[in-house]
Amino acid sequence: MIFTIFKKEFIDTLRDKRTIITMVVIPVLLIPLLMTISIKFTKSKTEEAKNKALRIGVVNLDSSDSFEALLLKIPNEFGQRDFFKFKDTIELKRKVKNEELDFALFVPKDFKSSVDSFYQSKLKIYFHSGNIGMGFKINYFEEFIKKQMIAKRLKKLQIDEKQINPIEIKQLDMATSKEMLAQIAGGILPYLFIIFGFMGCMYPAIDLxxxxxxxxxxxxxxxxxxxxxxxxxxxxxxVILSGILSATFTLFGLFLSMEVFQLVEDPKIKDLIYQILNVKFILQFYFIFIPLIVFFAGFIISLALRAKTFKEAQSTIAPMNAVIILPAFVGFIPGIELDWSTACIPIVNVVLACKEMIADTLYFPHLILSFGMMIVYAxxxxxxxxxxxxxxxxxxx
Amino acid sequence: MIKVQNLSKEFVLTRKLQKEFQTNNKKNIAVDDVSFTCHKGRIFSLLGPNGAGKTTIMRMLSTLVQPTSGEIEISGINVLKEPREARKKIGFLTGSSGLYARLSGLELVKYFADLYEVSPQLFEVRKEKLFTLLGIHEFQHQRIGKMSTGMKQKISLCRTMIHDPEVIVFDEPTSGLDVIAAESIIQLISDCKNSGKTVIFSSHIMSEVDLLCDDLAIIHKGKIIYNDSFEQFKSQMTTESLTKEFIHLIHQQELS
Structure with a gap:
């Protein structure tokens, strides 16, 4: 009898346009498309910014040309830069404010003499904090100028730089590429699966x-x-099958993004992603994910049964998305790991287990506890x- | 046969329902100590104004709602003790019941035949008979959502009869239907009687009652205020029409 009801309801559900859109169309097409568009857009904007010359205003009250010589020494780290000279700061400030200049430098008239006589000169940099992404470029210029000036002074004082700089620190990253990728993918993947798993359950539950x-x-x-x-x-x-299918189609959508939309261009990263999405990962993932979907189904059905109309059910259940998003977001927060206590928190345990699976650092007893707890909640x-x-x-x- | 003895149903009123009914009472007695018998091969009409308790009685007969007290027997089966067995004997049709719009007529009828555990051979025989009788063949593969009200009504009837029930419960079966669509239901009720089935139907349409009824019970505010044969009722009438007599009875009850 259960199978008779299941078969009829499944056919009925597959004929429902709303369910098909949430379960198949959005995860398979819309998400990859949006991801591709946003990544390509960001990339093209980065390229554009890279090729665009920096517009730097300069008010140099110092009669010597030592500062201008220094400016010319700055390597073209951020592409081309154009210097615009101003006589005073009135016009200069206006142009920075209007973002006609990216930033501007004010050199006082005693710049060279102060530096030469071992005094400290004050250099001003005008910028507009609304000009996003300019901060680190200014820092780079600032650091370069400072370094050059210090080097010059040390030379004059006949001091070896090593004498006042006793250590050289070298950072060596021990994380494997897989672990680094897991930090990013470990946040995104479970987040997408959980959101789509929930949404996949929602419409069939309300309808049925x-x-x-x-x-x-x-x-x-x-x-x-x-x-x-x-x-x-x-x-x-x-309802459960719809949730599982929805998450599976999300996985398929990611595959499409890579293969059809060429979302990942670097073949090394692509290989790494395929290494992550292996059979072991998929089996382990469904092992922990299915009880979560059963939990969602039971929870959503209880709410759907209380409602009298489709609209009422929708307005009760849809805000629950926000409740689900919160623990699903845990994967993005560094420092939170799957342990004996986090394994007992529903949703959080699935997200963290999934993250550990991707990084290949999963401690199996933690997975078993997470599974056991999810069975209890379900x-x-x-x-x-x-x-x-x-x-x-x-x-x- | 349907035998109902001292049947009562109380509903607990939640705050939401108290607001809806504009009352402070924590309980609502929908059916109050009701007893009646529906005989095989006869049509029993349950008559009453809106909110009298007709639908609650019909739902209790069909095992949808549990009575607070009392006994119901359907074809010798105690409904409270063996609800599943009782359901096998019942065909249930209401005016408000819908159909699955995304299924075809044939798929829907087959689905219900499977739920009633009708064997494939028996299904074919009954389907053929009912589809021919109701003229369903032409539109059997059409999705229900695209059918006219009349077509849907025919599918509903077929769905009700596919397991060949001994007892048929019709709860305001013609409500919201036009005369032509209602006609097929009236015909079916009549056919059921002729084939020796027990039929109970609730309505407030007097012309239907006049046309079909053998035995009659009038219910008001959960209580039976009249229960006898329809012939007896007609012979005792003090007004010139059924409608007027019904209103007169209800008013009398209100005053007392």
Missing amino acids: FTGEKERGTLETLLTTPVLRWQVLIGKMLV TIAVLFSYKKFDNEGNLFL
């Missing part, structure tokens, strides 16, 4: 429970000899939904 109540078909169904729990399980299986959610389904007050309008 609130929708049936609203359309008056549930009453007829419950007059058949099928037991109430069998009806619930038959329908719930469709059982509670299913029993709760049965309690709601068995309550005649929830079944009729």
